[in-house]
Amino acid sequence: MLTPNVTWLDLCLAGIGVYLVKQVFNKNPASYPPGPRGWPLIGNIQDIPHIKHWLTFAEWGKKYGAISHVEVLGQHIIVINSVKSAVDMLDKKGAVYSDRPVLPMAGELVGWKHILALLPYGDRFRQYRKNIHHIIGNRAALDVYHPIEEIETRRFLKRVFSNPEQLQAHVRLTAGAITLRTSYGYEVKENNDPFIDLAERAMNNFSRSSAPGAFIVDIVPLLANVPEWFPGAGFKRLAREWRQTLKEMVDVPYKFVKEQMDAGIAPMSFTSNLLEGRILSAEEDHTVKWSAASLYAGGADSIVSTIYSLFLAMTLFPDVQKKAQAELDAVVGPDRLPSFADRDSLPYIEALVKEILRWNVVGPTSIPHRVTEDDIHDGYHIPKGSLVILNFWLVRYFSVFDISAKSKDRFMLNDPQTYANPSQFNPERFLDNNGKDPEPDPRTICFGFGRRICPGLHLADASVWISTAMSLAVFDISKVVEKDVEVTPEVDPTSGTISHPKPFKCSIKPRSAKAVALIQQDANY
Ligand code: HEM
Numbered sequence: 257m258l259t260p261n262v263t264w265l266d267l268c269l270a271g272i273g274v275y276l277v278k279q280v281f282n283k284n285p286a287s288y289p290p291g292p293r294g295w296p297l298i299g300n301i302q303d304i305p306h307i308k309h310w311l312t313f314a315e316w317g318k319k320y321g322a323i324s325h326v327e328v329l330g331q332h333i334i335v336i337n338s339v340k341s342a343v344d345m346l347d348k349k350g351a352v353y354s355d356r357p358v359l360p361m362a363g364e365l366v367g368w369k370h371i372l373a374l375l376p377y378g379d380r381f382r383q384y385r386k387n388i389h390h391i392i393g394n395r396a397a398l399d400v401y402h403p404i405e406e407i408e409t410r411r412f413l414k415r416v417f418s419n420p421e422q423l424q425a426h427v428r429l430t431a432g433a434i435t436l437r438t439s440y441g442y443e444v445k446e447n448n449d450p451f452i453d454l455a456e457r458a459m460n461n462f463s464r465s466s467a468p469g470a471f472i473v474d475i476v477p478l479l480a481n482v483p484e485w486f487p488g489a490g491f492k493r494l495a496r497e498w499r500q501t502l503k504e505m506v507d508v509p510y511k512f513v514k515e516q517m518d519a520g521i522a523p524m525s526f527t528s529n530l531l532e533g534r535i536l537s538a539e540e541d542h543t544v545k546w547s548a549a550s551l552y553a554g555g556a557d558s559i560v561s562t563i564y565s566l567f568l569a570m571t572l573f574p575d576v577q578k579k580a581q582a583e584l585d586a587v588v589g590p591d592r593l594p595s596f597a598d599r600d601s602l603p604y605i606e607a608l609v610k611e612i613l614r615w616n617v618v619g620p621t622s623i624p625h626r627v628t629e630d631d632i633h634d635g636y637h638i639p640k641g642s643l644v645i646l647n648f649w650l651v652r653y654f655s656v657f658d659i660s661a662k663s664k665d666r667f668m669l670n671d672p673q674t675y676a677n678p679s680q681f682n683p684e685r686f687l688d689n690n691g692k693d694p695e696p697d698p699r700t701i702c703f704g705f706g707r708r709i710c711p712g713l714h715l716a717d718a719s720v721w722i723s724t725a726m727s728l729a730v731f732d733i734s735k736v737v738e739k740d741v742e743v744t745p746e747v748d749p750t751s752g753t754i755s756h757p758k759p760f761k762c763s764i765k766p767r768s769a770k771a772v773a774l775i776q777q778d779a780n781y
Contacts (some may be wrong), residue, residue, distance in 0.1 A: 299328045336644060341634070350707040357643055384547040406717055413727075417766060465498055565756075567727075571745055577728065625643070672713075745760035
């Protein structure tokens with residue numbers, strides 16, 4: 257997932273003026289999936305929401321069914337509200353449904369199209385995915401990175417302990433630290449880390465370069481060819497500057513790993529693993545370098561959103577926190593911190609992690625896929641070039657692992673037919689309760705489907721788990737009291753590709769003197 261503030265839908269809408277003519281002259285007789293009625297020429301431009309898209313898309317789902325269609329200035333947009341349709345289209349017809357939209361300014365001119373999340377579908381895409389899958393593609397492969405996650409999470413505890421008011425900054429630094437250390441074996445500095453700084457600058461530039469309507473070249477892509485000196489071509493100079501920052505974000509840590517390897521002191525990492533004992537062609541060098549950078553670009557902000565929402569949930573739901581702590585006390589005890597070795601013995605913590613991922617939908621409308629061939633799906637015409645948007649927030653549940661069962665027409669992440677009282681925060685829904693089956697695991701959905709499924713899902717899952725277990729082992733999280741009044745944080749997730757809880761206040765205190773001692777232990781221990 258790429259940018260915190262900008263929705264992919266907005267981005268894509270920004271560059272579609274060129275389709276106006278097509279709208280008038282190229283009527284296709286086949287029927288599109290149902291959707292709100294549009295106007296001549298402009299289509300459904302007025303129906304497209306600018307905030308909390310997922311709510312409007314869910315309404316379309318209820319009204320029009322699993323697949324709905326709108327057309328904006330000639331751009332076809334398909335919204336999927338059903339897991340069955342997501343699997344049937346994105347997974348089973350993956351060869352046709354796995355491309356990404358073209359972003360003239362951010363992708364083409366600045367160069368973000370080399371990052372996996374924007375990379376066009378093809379051989380290079382497959383090579384990146386192969387690299388990532390090889391190193392962090394399953395739980396077992398990730399075992400070797402567990403010590404890194406544990407050490408970085410211990411450092412997080414220390415930071416929160418010494419300065420709890422800066423929780424959000426600590427979450428951000430820790431997510432960056434885990435991603436940079438996994439990708440490059442690089443250990444971040446506590447303050448003003450140059451790699452974090454570079455990556456944040458590049459990511460900010462990405463947000464700016466991909467902001468909807470910010471650059472004329474997104475509306476008229478042909479302008480990409482004008483020279484820099486051309487009147488009105490300031491965007492080209494900006495693109496050159498931002499391209500340089502992106503290049504540094506990708507090159508500097510890569511060079512760091514190579515130098516460490518030459519000196520024989522490189523710690524194990526995604527990059528050192530891929531480079532070890534190999535002489536790379538220029539193409540291989542490109543794919544290793546950019547797949548490593550794709551991990552930071554794709555992962556850091558998603559982890560931030562999830563861990564920050566853990567603290568929000570614990571502030572709001574003290575009973576859940578108490579149950580989690582009771583389990584930790586019983587299984588781990590007060591004399592050590594939990595580790596990954598405890599994972600199988602902590603079912604409530606496992607259920608809590610699932611509930612966090614369900615309750616805080618990190619990428620409510622995911623990253624659009626682009627259709628590369630005309631398709632007929634469920635009798636509907638899906639034209640080549642359509643953007644496919646998955647509404648994770650409310651998806652009709654039709655489990656990938658349960659395809660033949662009669663649960664076909666149930667709902668998911670926020671739907672009462674799949675999750676009892678979906679707005680209620682209740683980890684117990686995932687436990688075996690009095691013979692009642694646990695509710696479906698949200699991890700089978702929230703990371704996406706098909707060939708673009710999140711390749712960092714196991715790393716994400718591990719990071720969220722260890723942060724949850726360690727934080728609750730040592731901290732009590734509660735509402736702050738201001739002027740004798742408890743302040744209840746609002747649950748109002750931001751709109752954007754990555755949705756974050758709005759900044760909130762909470763009180764974070766060590767649970768006991770023993771907890772303080774555990775926090776203060778050497779983080780490398
Ligand atoms: C809770 C955390 C996370 C969630 C919920 C999440 C979810 C997603 C989703 C929904 C997608 C889009 C899938 C699609 O296009 O169909 C995605 C893509 C991606 N994610 Fe994650 N993600 C998380 C963490 C991570 C982490 C930790 C990493 C890397 C270490 C990562 C790397 C990526 C990359 C590189 C892509 C682009 C894949 C492609 O276009 O082929 N994500 N993620």
